[in-house]
Amino acid sequence: xxxxxxxxxxxxxxxxxxxxxxxxxxxxxxxxxxxxxxxxxxxxxxxxxxxxxxxxxxxxxxxxxxxxxxxxxxxxxxxxxxxxxxxxxxxxxxxxxxxxxxxxxxxxxxxxxxxxxxxxxxxxxxxxxxxxxxxxxxxxxxxxxxxxxxxxxxxxxxxxxxxxxxxxxxxxxxxxxxxxxxxxxxxxxxxxxxxxxxxxxxxxxxxxxxxxxxxxxxxxxxxxxxxxxxxxxxxxxxxxxxxxxxxxxxxxxxxxxxxxxxxxxxxxxxxxxxxxxxxxxx
Numbered sequence: 001x002x003x004x005x006x007x008x009x010x011x012x013x014x015x016x017x018x019x020x021x022x023x024x025x026x027x028x029x030x031x032x033x034x035x036x037x038x039x040x041x042x043x044x045x046x047x048x049x050x051x052x053x054x055x056x057x058x059x060x061x062x063x064x065x066x067x068x069x070x071x072x073x074x075x076x077x078x079x080x081x082x083x084x085x086x087x088x089x090x091x092x093x094x095x096x097x098x099x100x101x102x103x104x105x106x107x108x109x110x111x112x113x114x115x116x117x118x119x120x121x122x123x124x125x126x127x128x129x130x131x132x133x134x135x136x137x138x139x140x141x142x143x144x145x146x147x148x149x150x151x152x153x154x155x156x157x158x159x160x161x162x163x164x165x166x167x168x169x170x171x172x173x174x175x176x177x178x179x180x181x182x183x184x185x186x187x188x189x190x191x192x193x194x195x196x197x198x199x200x201x202x203x204x205x206x207x208x209x210x211x212x213x214x215x216x217x218x219x220x221x222x223x224x225x226x227x228x229x230x231x232x233x234x235x236x237x238x239x240x241x242x243x244x245x246x247x248x249x250x251x252x253x254x255x256x257x258x259x260x261x262x263x264x265x266x267x268x269x270x271x272x273x274x275x276x277x278x279x280x281x282x
Contacts, residue, residue: 009134010036010106011099016070017110018082026110027068027082030091037097054094064090069167073197077167137266141273144209148201148216155216158223162234169231173238180242181215181249182208182261193265203265205272207252211260215245 008015013036016029034050035043051058064087067079083091085107092100132142156170164170175186182189186200193203201209219241228234252260264271 008110009131010103012134016080018068018070020068023084025084026107027066027084028088028107029070030065030081030083030088033088033091033103034095037092037095037099037103039097050091050094057090057094060090071199076171135266136269138270138273141206141209141269144206144213145201148209148213151213151216151220152201155220158220159234162223162228164231164234173234176235176238177215177219177242178212180239181211181245183246184261189261192261192263194263195265198266203272205260205262205264207260208262211245211249214248215242218242218244 015032031043040046068082070080072078
C-alpha cells in the first residue's frame with residue numbers, strides 16, 4: 001500500500017506518484033509517464049505498440065510494473081500500472097524522446113526530495129504550495145487547500161484505525177459526508193461545477209473548503225469518541241459529522257443571502273478565494 005500519494009509536475013505536465021514505505025521507493029504512473037514522454041493522447045495504445053516492438057521489455061513487464069493505488073482523474077483511488085525509478089529507466093529506453101534525459105534527472109530529484117521531507121516534514125508542505133502556485137492559484141486559497149489535505153489525511157487515518165481499508169469504502173463514506181454538509185452527492189457536486197475527472201477539492205472556493213474541513217474534522221472527532229466497530233456505524237458518523245458543517249452552511253447562507261455551494265471552478269481561480277462571480281451575483 002502506498003503511504004503518500006502525490007501529483008508531481010514535470011515541465012507543467014502532471015505525473016501521479018506514490019511513496020511505498022515498505023520499499024522506501026517512489027512509484028510513478030506508467031500511463032502518465034508514457035503520455036508525457038511519447039506525447040501520446042492514447043498512452044495505453046502506445047504501450048501496446050512499444051511492448052510489441054521490444055520483446056525483452058514485454059517479457060519483463062510483469063516484474064517492471066506493479067499495480068499501485070493512486071488518485072484517478074475522476075478523484076477516486078484506483079490501482080494503476082506503476083514502476084519504480086529503476087523500472088521507469090527501462091521503460092524510457094523504449095521511448096524515443098528528447099525529454100528522456102531531463103525526465104530521468106527529474107525522477108532522481110523527486111527521490112532525493114522525499115528523503116529530505118522525511119528529515120524535515122515542513123518541506124512537503126512547501127512543495128505542495130509550489131505545485132498549486134504553478135497552477136495559478138492564489139496564496140489565500142493555497143493556504144486553505146493545504147489545510148484541507150492535512151484534515152483529509154487525519155480522517156482517512158482514523159478510518160484505517162477503525163478497520164476500513166478499501167478505496168470504495170472511503171468513497172462511500174466521503175459521499176455520505178459530502179451530501180450531509182453540501183446537500184449534494186460528490187457526483188452531483190461535480191456536475192454543478194462542470195467537472196468530469198477533475199479533483200473536486202481543487203475546484204472548491206475557500207469557504208467550501210472550510211466547510212468540507214469542518215465536516216471532516218467533526219467526523220474524525222466523533223469517530224474517535226464513539227470508536228465504531230462496523231462500516232455501518234462509520235457511515236452514520238460520517239453523516240453526523242457532515243451535518244455539523246451543513247448547519248454552519250445554512251447559517252452562513254441565511255446571512256449572505258445566497259448559496260455558498262457554487263458552480264465556481266478552477267477555470268476562474270481568483271474567484272475561488274472570494275467565492276463570488278458575476279454570474280452568482282446576478
